[in-house]
Amino acid sequence: MRLTILWALWLLESATAMRLLPSKNDKTEKVYILQSNDDGWAELGLRLLNDELRAKGHEVFVSAPAENMSGQGKMDKPPTPRTEACHYDSCPAGSNLDHGFNETRPDLAWVNSYAVTATRFGLRVYAKQHWKGKWADLVVTGLNVGANLGADVEKSSTCQAAAWIAWRDQTPAIAFSAATRTRLPWNHQPVPDISRVHAELAAMITQKIIDGGKPYLPKFRYLNVNFPAPHEGCSKVSDFKFVLSRIAEPGPKDKDVEWCGTRKLPLEKDVVQRQGCFASISMGNTDCPSPSTAQSEQKAVLKKLRDVLSCLPEKA
Ligand SMILES: *[C@@H]1O[C@H](CO)[C@@H](O)[C@H](O)[C@H]1NC(C)=O
Ligand SMILES: *[C@@H]1O[C@H](CO)[C@@H](O)[C@H](O)[C@H]1NC(C)=O
Numbered sequence: 001m002r003l004t005i006l007w008a009l010w011l012l013e014s015a016t017a018m019r020l021l022p023s024k025n026d027k028t029e030k031v032y033i034l035q036s037n038d039d040g041w042a043e044l045g046l047r048l049l050n051d052e053l054r055a056k057g058h059e060v061f062v063s064a065p066a067e068n069m070s071g072q073g074k075m076d077k078p079p080t081p082r083t084e085a086c087h088y089d090s091c092p093a094g095s096n097l098d099h100g101f102n103e104t105r106p107d108l109a110w111v112n113s114y115a116v117t118a119t120r121f122g123l124r125v126y127a128k129q130h131w132k133g134k135w136a137d138l139v140v141t142g143l144n145v146g147a148n149l150g151a152d153v154e155k156s157s158t159c160q161a162a163a164w165i166a167w168r169d170q171t172p173a174i175a176f177s178a179a180t181r182t183r184l185p186w187n188h189q190p191v192p193d194i195s196r197v198h199a200e201l202a203a204m205i206t207q208k209i210i211d212g213g214k215p216y217l218p219k220f221r222y223l224n225v226n227f228p229a230p231h232e233g234c235s236k237v238s239d240f241k242f243v244l245s246r247i248a249e250p251g252p253k254d255k256d257v258e259w260c261g262t263r264k265l266p267l268e269k270d271v272v273q274r275q276g277c278f279a280s281i282s283m284g285n286t287d288c289p290s291p292s293t294a295q296s297e298q299k300a301v302l303k304k305l306r307d308v309l310s311c312l313p314e315k316a
Helices: 002-017 044-055 115-130 157-168 193-211 268-272 294-308
Strands: 032-036 059-065 099-101 108-111 138-145 173-178 221-227 241-245 278-285
Touching: 032 044, 032 115, 044 059, 044 138, 044 193, 059 115, 108 115, 115 138, 115 157, 138 157, 138 193, 157 173, 157 221, 157 278, 173 193, 193 221, 193 294, 221 268, 241 268, 241 294, 268 278, 278 294
Parallel strands: 032 059, 032 138, 059 108, 138 173, 173 221, 241 278
Antiparallel strands: 099 108, 221 278
16 A cells, blocks of 8 residues: 555656646746847847747747848838848848748748838748747747837837737737847857847746736737846846836826836836946837826736846936
């Protein structure tokens, strides 16, 4: 009898260890993520974030412009046949195709058009085909080369692609940008340590949003996340602190969620430009007015991210 119980216990334990049974704190829910950017499908930042998201067990499909399409705002035109090679020689010249895939990684697609176009065609057509009809749970854009703070978000197609999706396709979207200048091809070696750290942090924030359950984000809003320019003392994942912020100054009647002892969140540019390793997380508007108040939306995001957020210290 005793032996039978021991044996049953042993069986249970090994089943858990082998992940046959879900363990209590198992949060590895697999979600379908569409990824894009405006710097081009072969930009290193996008690929590093792709690696990190896949390492977390998610299905990730990339659909991004064939070349650098930075700063084109909401531009959106049907893809056209491409005769030249893609940026960094990442697709062959003379294909005459309006989109194409990496031959051995059919989950990586380039689209010969703007970022908004590449993202929405990816969501509605290419990723859906790849996943046999499944619609993405979440859209992630970036890591963008260069910060997108304040009024920049209107010009940035990395942000506007996220905004378009959040409104028109009502799919939650997060835009990630880092205040770096260097553009590098996907296969560049060695990978700069700081780029890897940004990608790890971006995947961590994405995972937090997923772990908080659906709906991932407030309706008609996207999340705008920015990392500061690389500088001394900000080289490891543990050096960075995330601060809940706002993109623009509040209107006279706007009250933010109560957080860090006030009812006014700091501007994201003041967070990222502050001495230290502060990254900003703000709610991005779309062209669609929201059905709820900014305050209640901030509250929903705060609930999910609370344990990874810090308060900006008083200015010295
Ligand atoms: C990418 O596009 C942006 C905006 O048009 C421009 O400022 C930048 O120089 C371009 N980069 C490259 C490598 O072409
Ligand atoms: C395509 O995928 C292969 C296999 O992962 C990789 O070796 C190659 O660098 C990729 N090329 C591009 C442009 O993505």
